Every structure is written in C-alpha cells, then in structure tokens.
Amino acid sequence: MRSKKIYVRDLAIGGDAPVSVQTMWKEALPQKMEELRELAARLSAMKSMGCDLVRFAVPDSQAAEALIRLREISPLPLVADIHYDYRLALTCIHGGVDKIRINPGNIGAEWKVRELILAARDREVPIRIGVNSGSLPKKLQAERDVASAMIKAAEQEIEVFERHGFSSLVCSLKASDINTTVAANEGFAARYPIPLHLGVTEAGPLIPGIVKSSVAMVRLLDRGIGNTIRVSLSDSPEKEILTGLEILDAAGMAKKRPKIVSCPRCGRAGFDTHGFVEKISPILYSMDKEVSVAVMGCVVNGPGEARHADLGITGAGREIIIFKHGKILRRVNENRAFEVFVEELKKL
Ligand code: SF4
Structure with missing residues (x-):
C-alpha cells in the first residue's frame, strides 16, 4: 500500500x-x-x-x-x-x-x-x-x-x-x-x-x-x-x-551524489590510501556533483580496475599517479598528491 x-x-x-x-x-x-x-x-x-x-x-x-x-x-x-x-x-x-x-x-x-x-x-x-x-x-x-x-x-x-x-x-x-x-x-x-x-x-x-x-x-x-x-x-x-x-x-534507490571507491590496502601499497580517503572524503561529499573517485594503493588494481572513476589516484613506486577515466593525467610526488588531486577534482 x-x-x-x-x-x-x-x-x-x-x-x-x-x-x-x-x-x-x-x-x-x-x-x-x-x-x-x-x-x-x-x-x-x-x-x-x-x-x-x-x-x-x-x-x-x-x-x-x-x-x-x-x-x-x-x-x-x-x-x-x-x-x-x-x-x-x-x-x-x-x-x-x-x-x-x-x-x-x-x-x-x-x-x-x-x-x-x-x-x-x-x-x-x-x-x-x-x-x-x-x-x-x-x-x-x-x-x-x-x-x-x-x-x-x-x-x-x-x-x-x-x-x-x-x-x-x-x-x-x-x-x-x-x-x-x-x-x-x-x-x-x-x-x-x-x-x-x-x-x-x-x-x-x-x-x-x-x-x-x-x-x-x-x-x-x-x-x-x-x-x-x-x-x-x-x-x-x-x-x-x-x-x-x-x-x-x-536498496537501489541511490541519490545522485559523489561516490568513492578505495582499495583495502596491502603490502604492495605505494601510499597511505586510508589517510587519503579520510582527508578527501569531507571535500568530496560536500561537492554538489555526481562524481566518482577511486583511491588505489598500487598499480596492480590502479588505473585499469578503476577506469570507471572520473578521477583516481594510485601509488606507483616513488611517485603518485592521478588518472582520469583510466588514463594517466599527472605524476606527482607524495607531498603534492593531495593538493593536486583536489585541484583536478574541482575541475570536474
Ligand atoms: S590496489 Fe594494490 S595496494 Fe590496494 S589492495 Fe590491491 S594490490 Fe593491495
């Protein structure tokens, strides 16, 4: 009823x-x-x-x-x-x-x-x-x-x-x-x-x-x-x-809103995905846009598996890769990763 x-x-x-x-x-x-x-x-x-x-x-x-x-x-x-x-x-x-x-x-x-x-x-x-x-x-x-x-x-x-x-x-x-x-x-x-x-x-x-x-x-x-x-x-x-x-x-009743996928992290991780998710979540969730973000620890499941994401980030040896729909956009060192990622996020 x-x-x-x-x-x-x-x-x-x-x-x-x-x-x-x-x-x-x-x-x-x-x-x-x-x-x-x-x-x-x-x-x-x-x-x-x-x-x-x-x-x-x-x-x-x-x-x-x-x-x-x-x-x-x-x-x-x-x-x-x-x-x-x-x-x-x-x-x-x-x-x-x-x-x-x-x-x-x-x-x-x-x-x-x-x-x-x-x-x-x-x-x-x-x-x-x-x-x-x-x-x-x-x-x-x-x-x-x-x-x-x-x-x-x-x-x-x-x-x-x-x-x-x-x-x-x-x-x-x-x-x-x-x-x-x-x-x-x-x-x-x-x-x-x-x-x-x-x-x-x-x-x-x-x-x-x-x-x-x-x-x-x-x-x-x-x-x-x-x-x-x-x-x-x-x-x-x-x-x-x-x-x-x-x-x-x-329940299949999703509202249009930002979404985040992230890997659980393991010994292969090239950067601190947990800390990054914690930091990026308030910024992402306060955006009034339907964007999806992937935070991956390494290239094993990095750009390829997260190619559906509008914007992603993954550790890759000594550097961090930021990617858009699976294609590499920028390579940065770890201390600039957050700032550059937010910059790209705001461009979406
Ligand atoms: S993406 Fe890499 S770091 Fe993350 S769980 Fe998978 S293999 Fe481990």
Whole structure:
C-alpha cells in the first residue's frame, strides 16, 4: 500500500517522494547567534552531502528558542524532539519549527496532547510519533510478540490524532533488534497508509550500528516499506548521513551524489590510501556533483580496475599517479598528491 504524502517545509515524505535521509544533532543547541550561524554552515555541508532533515533535542525553553532562531537561517528543515512538556512543542510550533517528534505516552493527560495536535493542525506542522520496543505502554509490556505490541501501541496513539482530524502524521516503530524492527514495520505498513520513518533504535557503535541498520532497512526498503530513514550511531551526524545514503544505494534507490571507491590496502601499497580517503572524503561529499573517485594503493588494481572513476589516484613506486577515466593525467610526488588531486577534482 502506497503511503500518503506529507510535507516538512518543502520536503515531501511518503507517496511517490524519494526516500529521504535524516540525522540527529548530538549536542545541546548553542545560544549565541554566532554559534548558531556556525551550526547553520555545518547544516549546509550536511545538505550538500545528501541530508534532507535534521532533528534536535529540545529539553527546555532555551533550546526551543535557540531552535526557532536556527530555523530562520537553516538551509534544511528542522525537527524538534520533545518529551514530557507539551508547552515546548507549542513554543516550537508557534515559532515556525518544521516538524515535531513526540512520544504521546509521555506527554501526559490527553488534553495536553489535544492542545498540541490542534496547534500543529492549524499551522500545518507535521508530527512524528515514535514507538520504541523499550518503552511500550505498561499493559503491552507483557505481550510475547513485541512487534505486534508495538503496532498496538502505534494504533492507540494514531487513534487520538485521527479523532482530532490530524492527518500530517509520520510513524516510527523501532526496536534494537533487526527482526522485531522488520516485523513491526511490515505489519504496520500493511494496515496504515501513514508515512514510515525507519530506524533501529540504540543500534550501537559504528560497526554494529551500520550492520544492524543496513540489514533491517534494506530488507524493508526492498519491499517498498519506508519513506524516510535515520541511522542511529554512537558517532557523528555526518557518519549517520553517509550510512543512510549507502543504505539507499544498496536498496537501489541511490541519490545522485559523489561516490568513492578505495582499495583495502596491502603490502604492495605505494601510499597511505586510508589517510587519503579520510582527508578527501569531507571535500568530496560536500561537492554538489555526481562524481566518482577511486583511491588505489598500487598499480596492480590502479588505473585499469578503476577506469570507471572520473578521477583516481594510485601509488606507483616513488611517485603518485592521478588518472582520469583510466588514463594517466599527472605524476606527482607524495607531498603534492593531495593538493593536486583536489585541484583536478574541482575541475570536474
Ligand atoms: S590496489 Fe594494490 S595496494 Fe590496494 S589492495 Fe590491491 S594490490 Fe593491495
């Protein structure tokens, strides 16, 4: 069943819209305008990488005010993540924040949830409600089938929104294990045309987090389930974005963006490919171009194997070769390699 389409500022989620990639900011929101401008510049780089939406924790009124000020200069739509205090959500809605994420279960009395829903409905601000396997309502905690308990929890929350005529809803059903996440989202998608935000909660440090998120999300995306994704990692927002983009790539839904291939390196390597990849990645991913780059350690798999790349680099004895579509472009020594490579990259 195709989901409905909703809008978060100018970003479409659901329906025939491409699956979007989002992340969450990891720090407290700064208060000074100068720091907020720096943050907006970082959001701009994240947008160039392929990020569509960023969420911020709003634990108090200072954070709500800072998010409203950031919203005025942000190149990306922003989501306020709110727990417990419905008044923070009202402040964000009235201040123009693009989307709200709440867990209705911890907002308290239904009149508070209703007030929040009506304010969001009047201002056409979408809301995501999140169900996490670890914080199910008490009466569902004893259920043996956790995925079905998660769907029931979502149903109870949706019913409140529907009763108040609110339709700009996004749902997420997250567990920390793959099979429960997949089963909950499959069951939900079969019954509700509500756009789904996919994620595996508390997925863990970088490597287990990437593996768990990739397996769960590719399984769902392959079946046409999921409209926006967020990879949760104990790492930077940029790594979450890159992982999300790679997941879309693996699911055959690649966005047009720079791509990098690199060899794992072995004893034949003529230069430090790992260090080079680390250095070139931020520059490459901030380019708003669909270019492909190959970083190879030696000529064994150098220009020939990487001839599909728009630009490549490989160690070759005492020198470094820079090549374009498999043809040698320049030969340089190692200390000039980075500078020359960036120069050629910008010409593409
Ligand atoms: S390209 Fe060369 S350095 Fe890299 S893994 Fe292959 S043989 Fe080793």
